[in-house]
Amino acid sequence: MLVTVDTGREEKALSQVRERLVNAYGETHSADRVDAVVGAARKRFEGHKIREFVPILVERIVRRELEPRTGDEVTERITASVVGANPDAGRINSEPSQRNTDWRTLARDKRVLGGLAAAIVVVLAVAVALGTGGDSETVPGTGATSGATTIRGVVGSEKSAFFEDPRVGEVLARHGVKVEVDPAGSRQIATTVDLAKYDFAFPSSAPAAERIQRQSGVSGKYTPFSSPMAIATFTPIVELLTRAGIVTPGPVPTFDVEKFLALAERGVQWDQLADNTVYPVRKNVLVSTTDPRTSSSAAMYLAAAAYVANDNTIVRGTAAEEHAVSRVSRLFTRQGYTENSSDGPFKEYLSSGMGPTPMVWIYEAQFVEAAAHGQLKPDMVLMYPSPTVLSQHTVVPLNDSGDRLGKLLTTDPDLQKLAAEHGFRTADPTQFTQVAGRYQVPVTPQLIDVIDPPDYETLEHLLDGVAKSYN
Known part of the structure; x- marks a missing residue:
């Protein structure tokens, strides 16, 4: 006969399990971490008809995850927790010399047989839960079972x-x-x-x-x-714009957005910059971006430029929006073709060099990740705009x-660590700085000149204003 349990009882038992685990591991793991592990353990038993021992198994699996033990020890502890209340059941395993006598005696005791059956069910279920038995298929490349x-x-x-x-x-x-x-x-x-x-x-x-x-x-x-927004550029461009008074040199160069905006409004071209022998081309001095009508990175560029255009104040109200758009729209409309996502212009920067893309607006994480994969050339430089915007990946x-x-x-601490490996800033700032240091990328650990983007409605109005400028 199948052992079943109603949903209400199971939910109540699992709620009590969760409370015990949070109390037991509260000092080393957050409640969210415990919830995540409980949820993952519970998923293993979806579709199983025998439900009586699910809360017990979930608790043991979670404890194993949060405080690792060997599979044998977990199995031993679960078996003991089920049959421990019955001393005779324990003696079946611990006193083999009496096995024949005990079996004849136990055969007359239905309670003992019931306890033994329960113990066998639990041990078999643990073997499945811990991956010691069964024929689950592995999903290639992930290690996940087909039940993921x-x-x-x-x-x-x-x-x-x-x-x-x-x-x-x-x-x-x-x-x-x-x-x-x-x-x-x-x-x-x-x-x-x-x-x-x-x-x-x-x-x-x-x-x-x-x-x-x-x-x-x-x-x-x-x-x-x-990830804060940044500019990917080249050493000769940094030196050229330093002479033009737009860039402040240093281990981590900074790009003055206000001085750049004034230069862009005058329509200055690269070959008009004084003493320009490194990039004497007849096109406007601009930062390459994505399409602001489709891409968030370009919207963050717009937020920073509009802040500067509005006398270094967050844009609010119709008059301020119209004034900002009139000053910054040319930063986009003079670029020509722009791509829909940040991956495109940065790949062109990496592959084509200074010719088509002397400056590219990027996420800082993209530059650090490229360094980790050995994709950067010696004269490629990460430069921070002043002010910049922090992109909250949500x-x-x-x-x-x-x-x-x-x-x-x-x-999950492992996922947070891997996010830092891909160049993102996590809740633990040391993770990012260690990765940047390992790949010798000069970064600013704690950015100071960071502004908030305007509110949702204002940014939409600014984006709509720039979109109209394309027509």
């Missing part, structure tokens, strides 16, 4: 490499999760992508995330990591599966 939950999302293209990293897949697989993503420009995600087929959206800025939340009626969000969960992933990305 697939979570689909649409993400800013600069995060594609993170999700494609086999190490990230392995960590997610340990939680019973497999993630599939489609890349897109962050503003494109917020405006034109059909989100109905996804479990989560992962744009690269708080304003884009806010728009998605409003459209989807979602209140929750997670910000597992961030997960918007569109259902429970998306919420589960948002929690994992934010709380």
Whole structure:
């Protein structure tokens, strides 16, 4: 006869398990971390008809995850917890010399046989849960079993490499999760992508995330990591713009947005800069960006430029919006063709060099990640605009599966460490600085001249104003 339990009792037992675990591991693991591990352990038993021992097994598996033990020890402890209340059951294993006598005696004792049957069920279930038996298929490249939950999302293209990293897949697989993503420009995600087929959206800025939340009626969000906006350029360009008074040199050069805006408004071309022998081309001095109508990185460039154009004040109100657009729209319209996501112009920077792209607006993480993969050439330089904007990479969960992933990305220490390996700044700042130091990328550990982007409505008005300037 199958041993079953009603849903209410199981939920109550699991709630008590969760409370015990939070109390037991509160000093070393956050409540979110415990919840994530409990959820992953519980997933292993979906579809199983025998439910009586699920809370027990979940608790043991979580304790194993949070405080590792050998499989034999876990099995031994679970078996003891089930049969320990019956001394005779324990003697079956501990006194083999009396086995024949004991079996004849125990055969007359239904209670002992019941305890023994329960013990066997638990031990067999533990073997399955710990991966010591069964014929689960492994998903190639991830280590996940075929029973892993697939979570689909649409993400800013600069995060594609993170999700494609086999190490990230392995960590997610340990939680019973497999993630599939489609890349897109962050503003494109917020405006034109059909989100109905996804479990989560992962744009690269708080304003884009806010728009998605409003459209989807979602209140929750997670910000597992961030990246300040920066400029990828070349040593000769830094030296040239230093002579022009736009760049302040140093181990980490800074780019004065206010002085640059004044120069751009006059329509100055590269070959008009004094003593320019390194890049004497007849085109406007501009920073290459993505398309502000589809990409969040360009929207962050607009936010920084509009702040400067508005007398170094966050833009508010119709008059300020119109004034800012009149000053900054040419930074975009004079570029010519622009791509939809930040991956495009940065790849051109890496492959084509100074000729087509002397300065590219990027996420700092892209430069650090390129260094980690040996893609940088000796004269490539990371330069910080002053002021800059911090891009908050924000997960918007569109259902429970998306919420589960948002929690994992934010709380799992291995995923946080891997995010730093891909150049992102996490809750622990030392993770990022250690990665940057390892690959010899000069960075500013704590940026000071950072502004907040304008509120959601204002940024939308600015973007609409720039879009109209293209016509």
